[in-house]
Amino acid sequence: MSSAAAALQCVTARVPAKVNLELMVGPPRPDGFHHLATVFQAVGLHDDVRVEPAEDWGITINGPYADLVPADETNLAMRAARLLARKAGIDLPVHITIDKDIPVAAGMAGGSADAAGALLACDALWGEWSPKADLEDLAAELGSDVPFALMGGTAMGSGRGDQLAPVLGRGRYTWVFALGDVGLSTPTVYAECDRLRSGRRVPQPTPSAAMMTALRSGDAVALGRALSNDLQPAALSLQPRLEEVLRTGMDNGALGGIVSGSGPTIAFLVSDTERSLDLAVALTASGAAPSVKRAVGPVRGAHIVTAVSGPRGSFGSAGPDTGHTGPAGLRSS
């Protein structure tokens, strides 16, 4: 641990939700995961993950989804902090506080985002400033979507979604998310996908040329047409009312609509902010969606927003240039 560790009292990382613009699901692998070819986009719905030294390990969840998230050792943020401590040989308990705005069990990778935030924040709190590649390795151990929550932007994922390559695309896209009132468990949706496809030969997944062309040109209309998700039939089979949500969105000006990840959130792409307001009103007024969120993408991945140093602290920079995203602002308490 570097000497900077003693100077920091509290670090907050901000982490984005994701939508899969394309999710191609291949055959199951021997380890139980599926071969995936996916294109992720980070969108501007965020959780803030704050860590501070404490007597004992602990976690507090704030916000409207707090009751849906375990406040114990099983929380992905806690598992991430513990993993980093173990790997770095650190025995300094922290209290984690998550201000949660990413819907839970919604196919938006909120738990993965919190894990990425805890990794980044603890890494800074403990003065490790690990190379980006080391944090990415830990992220992949924690879950398939965690590396992307660190990276952000728009990226292609292969393997089980954890092997990433950034997509150099153009454009800023406006999204409307129709949230479900009952979550869908990711393993259940994959099991339903396997059931629906049983007896059929499932090819190895490959990204589509249409998606890459749309992203390169920044053409929202083409992107709307190229959205696709192999888990969508399974999510619709488990929650048939999602058909109506999709229909309502498409009838009210969306350029494209798709089940987000394993659902039940439906992500609608629209042309601009005004359309996003119109669609949000249409979805809620029609009763198709109990609640709606709007966001733009792509946005950056996990990054530090505040790092507060103690009375003795003289810590005034983002730390050594390790290639990962340092604090946007450091202040003394």
Ligand code: ATP
């Ligand atoms: P994904 O798209 O990565 O499959 P998801 O967005 O559908 O995931 P999450 O919001 O990550 O789902 O939550 C899945 C489950 O993980 C929840 O039901 C919750 O019990 C558990 N969980 C553990 N830690 C967290 C966390 N920090 N935030 C949200 N859920 C968590």
